[in-house]
């Protein structure tokens with residue numbers, strides 16, 4: 815860190831029941847503990863992605879159907895008591911609005927998923943990482959899942975602590991990649 819300008823981080827999330835939002839805020843707390851200048855953004859209210867000045871983009875979304883949600887799965891979540899969000903815009907659609915800029919932020923992705931399919935073959939965070947990799951972004955951490963007890967939550971014990979720790983790790987890795995070697 816030292817005299818380096820602070821790493822500017824954006825934590826963008828989608829959340830139908832509030833669990834991914836809680837994880838996103840814990841990840842943001844971890845990033846701030848490592849000195850990142852961090853903003854948290856709900857993509858359902860965000861409009862097109864604006865990554866000007868962002869050094870690190872962290873993306874978090876619930877796993878729906880082993881992947882990122884779609885309008886139909888978000889509608890299903892609302893039917894199950896989820897927030898009445900703007901159905902048309904989830905993380906998949908927000909990522910579609912990313913334009914390829916000359917200076918691409920580093921990225922890291924996480925998701926939430928239910929405990930009983932912990933070892934699922936595919937997930938929202940892996941899908942998001944794939945999309946961002948295809949856009950040419952450098953990925954700084956393995957896609958990670960945080961566990962909820964059932965579809966509406968709650969988060970399993972200690973997942974918020976794990977999210978803070980994960981955020982700290984993402985921050986330190988980003989600092990080292992953004993700081994020119996001596």
Ligand SMILES: Cc1cc2nc3c(=O)[nH]c(=O)nc-3n(C[C@H](O)[C@H](O)[C@H](O)COP(=O)(O)O)c2cc1C
Pocket residue numbers: 828829830831832833834835875876877878879880881887888890891894926927928929931934962964965966967
């Ligand atoms: C339509 C729908 C499909 C889902 N599919 C999966 C799935 O494939 N794998 C999984 O682990 N969880 C699945 N879930 C559970 C979600 O991952 C869970 O609701 C989410 O992590 C809660 O986060 P949120 O409160 O931020 O929406 C599904 C939930 C819904 C509503």
